[in-house]
Amino acid sequence: DGGITQSPKYLFRKEGQNVTLSCEQNLNHDAMYWYRQDPGQGLRLIYYSQIVNDFQKGDIAEGYSVSREKKESFPLTVTSAQKNPTAFYLCASSPTRQGAGGNTIYFGEGSWLTVV
Amino acid sequence: EDQVTQSPEALRLQEGESSSLNCSYTVSGLRGLFWYRQDPGKGPEFLFTLYSAGEEKEKERLKATLTKKESFLHITAPKPEDSATYLCAVQAQIRLTFGEGTQLTVNP
Numbered sequence: 001d002g003g004i005t006q007s008p009k010y011l012f013r014k015e016g017q018n019v020t021l022s023c024e025q026n027l028n029h030d031a032m033y034w035y036r037q038d039p040g041q042g043l044r045l046i047y048y049s050q051i052v053n054d055f056q057k058g059d060i061a062e063g064y065s066v067s068r069e070k071k072e073s074f075p076l077t078v079t080s081a082q083k084n085p086t087a088f089y090l091c092a093s094s095p096t097r098q099g100a101g102g103n104t105i106y107f108g109e110g111s112w113l114t115v116v
Numbered sequence: 117e118d119q120v121t122q123s124p125e126a127l128r129l130q131e132g133e134s135s136s137l138n139c140s141y142t143v144s145g146l147r148g149l150f151w152y153r154q155d156p157g158k159g160p161e162f163l164f165t166l167y168s169a170g171e172e173k174e175k176e177r178l179k180a181t182l183t184k185k186e187s188f189l190h191i192t193a194p195k196p197e198d199s200a201t202y203l204c205a206v207q208a209q210i211r212l213t214f215g216e217g218t219q220l221t222v223n224p
Binding site for chain 1: 120124147150152155157159160161165203205207210212213214215216217221
């Protein structure tokens with residue numbers, strides 16, 4: 001099946017720990033994204049990448065890090081510097097389309113991160 | 117800065133009672149306006165992309181329309197399975213900017 005796979009679905013982090021959320025896509029999309037969603041709120045962009053070995057900060061990048069070593073993979077590390085990491089994390093991808101038309105972004109099923 | 121405002125925050129309908137959700141936006145150079153449906157604990161599911169004012173798209177009981185300042189998602193004769201949060205987003209560059217969503221509940 002083609003799609004975006006996020007793992008794990010549920011993750012618990014202790015104070016001071018770094019944790020990594022996995023995101024893999026087999027849609028052959030160039031661009032990948034990480035969004036954070038808090039209860040009752042919209043999605044906020046953490047990081048995005050348009051090509052391998054390149055990525056840009058979004059609106060709330062502090063306390064997070066990413067890598068893009070392969071086209072299919074875009075893991076997100078939530079570091080101990082992120083003081084309020086409990087949230088729902090969504091990975092997404094899109095094709096890169098030239099010209100004026102927008103690029104539809106498709107989402108994975110999400111990962112819940114809870115600080116314990 | 118791109119901004120998206122959705123209204124109402126929550127909407128409760130009876131089965132068969134048609135209504136509309138609103139998405140107002142300000143963006144410099146709109147490349148596309150997107151509607152998604154999100155069920156609790158799931159990732160958003162893509163519904164529609166609208167590219168220019170006057171454009172309309174339909175899917176089952178849903179119809180999305182676009183003007184230069186806002187988009188509407190019309191729901192005709194909704195069913196309980198249409199209950200979800202509906203998200204609107206705009207794209208000016210590569211990224212999407214989302215509104216906070218409208219939580220729709222359809223009672224049988």
